[in-house]
Amino acid sequence: MLPRRILSVTAQCAMLGALASAGHAASPSFDCKRAEGQIEQMICKDDTLARLDKETTRLYGLALDARSMSTGRKKTLLAEQRGWIKGRNDCWKATDARACTTAEYIDRIHVLRQNYAGARTQDDKGISRGPFSVRCPGADALILGTFVQTEPGYAYLTWLDKKLLLPQTRAASGARYAATTEAGEAMLWDKGPEAQLELPGKPAMACRMEAPE
Template sequence: MRAFFAACLLLAAPAFAQEGPSFDCSKAQSDAEQLICQDADLARLDRLVTARYVAALDVVEGLDTGAERAKQSLRAEQRGWIKGRDECWKADDLRTCIADSYLRREGELVARWMLEEPAGIAFWACGGNPANEVATYFYATELPSVRFERGDSVDTGSLVPTGSGSRYEASFGRSIWIKGDNAIYRDPDPDGSEWDCVLASNG
């Protein structure tokens, strides 16, 4: 009988491990890590983001040029993100802060490194000038995300609540607020330029 129960525990061990986060909970130190170890959904989000991060590293390692520098940058970025996640102890709602951090990070990794096929692509002509083009690639991540391309710049953003249309916010004030075939695009330049845009084409 003991052998039977031992066998059952061995069979169940992978399932238990699968429910936990990607890190060793016996070494959890921050309030964020301790809560993640106690919360099955946060643990799932941790595994999801870790898988996305590993996939991004694979993409970086396959770059023809600048792979090592890009890998170092991605690793530093991930360390910075973890540090930011652990700062959630300052938030009024620790769990919501942690979950939001994971959701945004998944979107950033998928959109920046194009880890999936985009759910949609739109090209916008802004400021009445067809040459002033903004390309947006939309991804069906758990929190919908977008990849911005304008000239040589690339940025990523996440869907935020709004009363109408769809609004995505990125870094340093960049955003796009889409209402049908029209959008308001805000650039992160020092002046915070904002343009009315019209849909030029769909990908």
């Protein structure tokens, strides 16, 4: 059932992001005095990455502390997080270390929110929402979308084996996300429950976003 939403997903996240960041610079979840390696040091100097780090850690903690978590599933989550941290820190090898680190964080936020119900609680204390079901007639499959409010904000779309990270751009109304990919232009325009989606090489689709249960 689609809840009544006057504001777009992005507008809701933006208000929470403003409250979370008002009056002070962002700091990550770890002690920057003990930062190790190029990536951790970069996170400590970058407000956006610091906020992404704090949100990822918040979601991980919520997932880990959920009463419904079995011992086996908790061990899996711990191992996943260790593996993810290693992958994030390997972004120093990338041509664009910051873009790689940003993508790693947003993918992890999406995965935590999608796979662990505990991570979808206490959203009033964070800067992420979703994953929403983006239902588009004519799409190859159901698209899932997670939204993260930083500067800029991001929409992260996944379907089948595909992933698409879209930074927020200016829009006269609603919230528009766009990027140029190797396959062509991509765009999502969030207008509340309604959305317009353009995937590379395909015509624009009129879609509807449904909140997670």
